[in-house]
Amino acid sequence: MRIATWNVNSLRVRLEHLLSWVSxxxxxxxxxxxxxxxxxxxxxxxxxxxGYRAVASGQKTYNGVAILxxxxxxxxxxxLPGLGDPQRRMLxxxxxxxxxVNVYVPNGQEVGTDKYHYKLAWxxxxxxxxxxxxxxxxxxxxxxDFNIAPEDRDVHDPAAWAGQVLCSEPERFAFxxxxxxxxxxxxxxxxxxEATWSWWDYRMAAYRRNMGLRIxxxxxxxxxxxxxxxxxxxxxxxxxxxxxDHAPVIADFAG
DNA sequence: ATGGCCTGCAACGCAGGA
Numbered sequence: 134m135r136i137a138t139w140n141v142n143s144l145r146v147r148l149e150h151l152l153s154w155v156s157x158x159x160x161x162x163x164x165x166x167x168x169x170x171x172x173x174x175x176x177x178x179x180x181x182x183x184g185y186r187a188v189a190s191g192q193k194t195y196n197g198v199a200i201l202x203x204x205x206x207x208x209x210x211x212x213l214p215g216l217g218d219p220q221r222r223m224l225x226x227x228x229x230x231x232x233x234v235n236v237y238v239p240n241g242q243e244v245g246t247d248k249y250h251y252k253l254a255w256x257x258x259x260x261x262x263x264x265x266x267x268x269x270x271x272x273x274x275x276x277x278d279f280n281i282a283p284e285d286r287d288v289h290d291p292a293a294w295a296g297q298v299l300c301s302e303p304e305r306f307a308f309x310x311x312x313x314x315x316x317x318x319x320x321x322x323x324x325x326x327e328a329t330w331s332w333w334d335y336r337m338a339a340y341r342r343n344m345g346l347r348i349x350x351x352x353x354x355x356x357x358x359x360x361x362x363x364x365x366x367x368x369x370x371x372x373x374x375x376x377x378d379h380a381p382v383i384a385d386f387a388g
Numbered sequence: 389a390t391g392g393c394c395t396g397c398a399a400c401g402c403a404g405g406a
Contacts, residue, residue, distance in 0.1 A: 143395055335394055
């Protein structure tokens with residue numbers, strides 16, 4: 134069983150990249166973010182031709198999440214209770230006995246802004262939801278674009294980023310609070326090369342210079358942690374022509 | 389050299405991203 138996450142930054146623009154990537158990596162479940170598509174324009178047919186079903190929760194221009202899978206998805210949730218959020222940033226489904234929670238955490242723009250406070254409120258609501266979900270679903274994975282670099286080792290230049298959005302202590306605290314629910318950062322459960330990132334700015338030749346952040350994550354419940362045999366970030370698609378600025382994160386599971 | 393890019397919408401620049 135292989136589960137992956139990828140912020141595609143427009144599914145319309147990245148469809149060919151996505152199809153060739155899933156053809157090569159063969160994930161059983163793939164969570165994607167920033168589809169930027171309404172559900173009536175979601176490319177179900179192209180994905181079906183590649184062997185994938187999909188459930189989507191999208192909107193025009195911004196945000197949008199979807200879960201692609203070989204098996205059917207059930208018990209779909211598209212809202213974090215208590216938030217009343219019109220932005221399409223969360224999609225949960227049960228696939229093959231695994232509860233899959235796909236998240237596109239707000240960016241936060243800049244520390245102290247309204248968007249930053251919305252990000253922290255969103256993470257609080259997400260934590261409440263995950264706490265309830267874990268009580269019902271022992272096999273749970275929450276994955277996606279968290280827009281948080283959890284530690285300094287997840288940042289190419291920690292001094293330059295200190296206290297900035299994506300790295301600020303309230304954001305990192307919110308991330309640790311998610312782990313405190315009994316979730317493990319699958320990437321850190323295994324030995325990893327240093328300077329491994331999941332996002333590189335389009336500017337400043339950041340990818341070529343490997344100036345990035347690790348902000349895309351795959352968190353697993355204790356039951357799934359037992360079955361997890363590896364986790365890695367595939368930086369290659371970031372080097373393709375007209376790429377997403379994010380790279381996929383992939384985890385493998387026994388059974 | 390602290391700004392440099394990309395996407396979508398619809399306009400002849402803007403908002404938003406991270």
